[in-house]
Amino acid sequence: MIRFLLLNGFVAVYTILLCMFGLLLSLFDRKGGALLHSYVAVPWARLILWVCGVKVQVRGLENLDPAAARIYLCNHQSYFDIFALLAYLPIQFKFVMKKELMSLPLLGPTMRRAGYIGIDREDAREALKGMNQAAEKMKKGASILVFPEGTRSPDGSLQPFKPGAFHIALKSQCDIVPLIIDGSRLVVPKGSLRIQKGSFALHIGKPIPIHGYSKKNMPVLLEKVRDAMAELMTKSEVGEQRSEVSNQTKPNVEH
Numbered sequence: 001m002i003r004f005l006l007l008n009g010f011v012a013v014y015t016i017l018l019c020m021f022g023l024l025l026s027l028f029d030r031k032g033g034a035l036l037h038s039y040v041a042v043p044w045a046r047l048i049l050w051v052c053g054v055k056v057q058v059r060g061l062e063n064l065d066p067a068a069a070r071i072y073l074c075n076h077q078s079y080f081d082i083f084a085l086l087a088y089l090p091i092q093f094k095f096v097m098k099k100e101l102m103s104l105p106l107l108g109p110t111m112r113r114a115g116y117i118g119i120d121r122e123d124a125r126e127a128l129k130g131m132n133q134a135a136e137k138m139k140k141g142a143s144i145l146v147f148p149e150g151t152r153s154p155d156g157s158l159q160p161f162k163p164g165a166f167h168i169a170l171k172s173q174c175d176i177v178p179l180i181i182d183g184s185r186l187v188v189p190k191g192s193l194r195i196q197k198g199s200f201a202l203h204i205g206k207p208i209p210i211h212g213y214s215k216k217n218m219p220v221l222l223e224k225v226r227d228a229m230a231e232l233m234t235k236s237e238v239g240e241q242r243s244e245v246s247n248q249t250k251p252n253v254e255h
Contacts, residue, residue: 004194010048015107021040022040022041023106023109025039026113032140034092037086037092037093038092040114041058042207045084046087047088049087051121052197054187054200057202058204059201059203059204063205063206068087069141069174070207071141071145071169071172072145073082073145073165073178073225073229074146075149075229075233077153077182078189080200082095082146084184085179088202089204091181093145094114094117094134094137094142094143094144095117095163096117096134096144097145097147098119099130101118117133121150123175131164134168134172135170135172138168139172145179146165146168148165148166149162150162153190154185154189158226170215170221173210175209176204176225178205179202179229180202180203180205180232183198183236184198186198203235203236234236
């Protein structure tokens with residue numbers, strides 16, 4: 001109970017302080033949020049992971065090209081996914097998220113200054129505006145990151161994908177990079193604030209070109225990306241099983 005209160009209190013206070021610093025720094029940020037990403041979001045995420053005793057294993061860094069504008073699609077298991085992506089994905093990117101998050105005190109204005117895009121899922125016309133805004137950012141060289149499931153998975157399995165991210169990809173004509181986070185639900189399950197020590201994996205897949213796709217065959221593109229993410233998840237699960245078998249022959253060591 002004491003650890004629960006201390007960790008969540010730290011996350012809250014540290015977030016407030018970093019938001020205040022970020023709003024101040026944004027006055028000097030002429031690169032569309034690049035300073036906020038590098039000097040606010042990344043340190044914020046890294047320190048929270050360290051204090052909470054959470055490690056992230058990253059695979060597939062060779063599939064990244066920081067100079068290319070791409071749309072990164074990631075599954076969603078826990079709010080700790082956000083920390084992992086900011087801390088361990090070594091590129092500049094903007095989150096596309098629920099618009100209501102932009103209304104949060106301090107955090108909302110800071111995210112807007114960082115160039116994040118809010119999507120109103122309850123209003124189709126406003127949602128289209130948000131998607132067009134994201135596509136325009138990508139045409140100017142920005143990468144974006146979207147959780148295509150739209151919400152956190154309660155059991156870690158891939159949920160159905162919403163089409164918004166694929167509309168953005170087609171409009172911007174930028175390739176898609178599939179990402180998989182596996183195991184973060186064990187650190188902080190959906191609906192819980194109790195933070196467990198542990199580790200989880202972030203897998204980066206190979207870019208998927210969107211050349212040849214249009215609105216007419218967008219469902220084919222959606223399934224191709226989902227299949228790629230499912231394959232990454234399967235490889236991750238195989239790796240975990242091997243690790244568990246290996247650990248049975250070794251003494252338990254607490255890190």
